Amino acid sequence: MSWFRRRSSAPxxxxxxxxxxxxxxxxxxxxxxxxxxxxxxxxFAGNLWILVRSWLRKPGAHSRQTVAAxxxxxxxxxxxxxxxxxxxxxxxVRTGDDSYVAYSQKCTHLSCAVYYxxxxxxxxxxxxxxxxxxxxxxVLQGPPQRPLPxxxxxxxxxxxxxxxxxxxxx
Amino acid sequence: xxIDPRQTRGLTAIDGAMVLIVVLLMVQIxxxxxxxxxxxAGHREAALPGAIISGVLFAACLGLYLFVDRVDSEVxxx
Numbered sequence: 083m084s085w086f087r088r089r090s091s092a093p094x095x096x097x098x099x100x101x102x103x104x105x106x107x108x109x110x111x112x113x114x115x116x117x118x119x120x121x122x123x124x125x126f127a128g129n130l131w132i133l134v135r136s137w138l139r140k141p142g143a144h145s146r147q148t149v150a151a152x153x154x155x156x157x158x159x160x161x162x163x164x165x166x167x168x169x170x171x172x173x174x175v176r177t178g179d180d181s182y183v184a185y186s187q188k189c190t191h192l193s194c195a196v197y198y199x200x201x202x203x204x205x206x207x208x209x210x211x212x213x214x215x216x217x218x219x220x221v222l223q224g225p226p227q228r229p230l231p232x233x234x235x236x237x238x239x240x241x242x243x244x245x246x247x248x249x250x251x252x
Numbered sequence: 253x254x255i256d257p258r259q260t261r262g263l264t265a266i267d268g269a270m271v272l273i274v275v276l277l278m279v280q281i282x283x284x285x286x287x288x289x290x291x292x293a294g295h296r297e298a299a300l301p302g303a304i305i306s307g308v309l310f311a312a313c314l315g316l317y318l319f320v321d322r323v324d325s326e327v328x329x330x
Contacts, residue, residue: 086318087325100328104259108324111266115320118273122313125280129299129306132287136296190292228293249294 144246149174149184149233152240158200162187165233165244172233173198173205174242175216182242184233185219191226205230262327269316269323276316280309 090097100106144166155161161174163184171187175198185205187195194209204222205214212224219230234245287302 087321090325104256105328107263108266108328111263111270112320112324115266115270115273115317118270118277119310119313119317122273122277122280122310125277125284126303126306126310128284129287129303132284132291133299133303136291136299139296227289 144244146236147244149235149242149244152180152237152242160198163244166247171195172244174233174235175205177216180237182235182237183216183219184235184242184244185214185230186233186247189226190221190228190230191224196230258327262323265323266320269320273313273316276309276313280306283309 098109100109147163147165149163149165149172150161155174155176157176157178159176163172163174164170165172165184172184173187173196174182174184176182185196189196189207189209189212191207191210191212194207196205196207196212196214198204198216199206202213204216205219206212207214207224207226210225212226213222214220214226214230215222219232221227221229232248234248236243236245283302283306287298287306290298290302
């Protein structure tokens with residue numbers, strides 16, 4: 083018994099557009115099954131794409147970039163900057179006299195810009211009320227599943243310098 | 253009206269195969285979203301098993317499609 087269909091002696095148009103109701107039920111089911119199988123292939127292709135991306139992706143080698151001068155912003159104040167590219171907005175928060183943290187400003191849910199709430203002492207996404215910890219960028223509440231990527235900072239010569247992006251699991 | 257029992261059996265078999273394909277497809281959709289979420293979180297180790305399992309599920313769907321195609325061919329042409 084073959085896996086494949088037998089070739090019809092009738093022309094293709096007659097086979098696919100039968101005048102018999104009983105045949106029509108078969109044709110529509112077969113075509114719908116073909117559509118589902120193609121959708122299944124699309125899902126497989128998506129997984130393959132993720133696999134290829136994960137193989138090609140190299141650990142980030144980011145350039146050093148001066149973000150701000152130490153003392154430029156007050157305690158509890160923020161400064162927005164872009165790192166590592168101009169399309170990557172980031173937020174720098176001064177959490178103490180000599181402590182600074184910086185995170186990507188894109189919410190890990192749907193990429194809305196997060197802002198710092200000084201009263202609540204957390205980073206907040208206004209789109210869907212996602213809250214992130216200022217201490218480590220972890221999710222406190224809301225729909226985001228992943229923490230904010232943290233920007234590694236170095237305090238050198240009175241300057242705050244961004245060294246790279248620390249992503250979870252990287 | 254006489255209904256050919258072979259036709260009815262064929263339709264039942266095809267309907268069963270379609271339900272199985274739908275279930276497999278739902279698993280595949282969940283798998284893709286979970287793998288993507290994991291990849292975006294920086295966990296690359298989930299990508300390979302995700303792709304392998306998705307490939308197996310696709311192969312199962314393809315097998316079921318070939319089955320539906322063959323049943324259609326056999327029942328309609330006798």
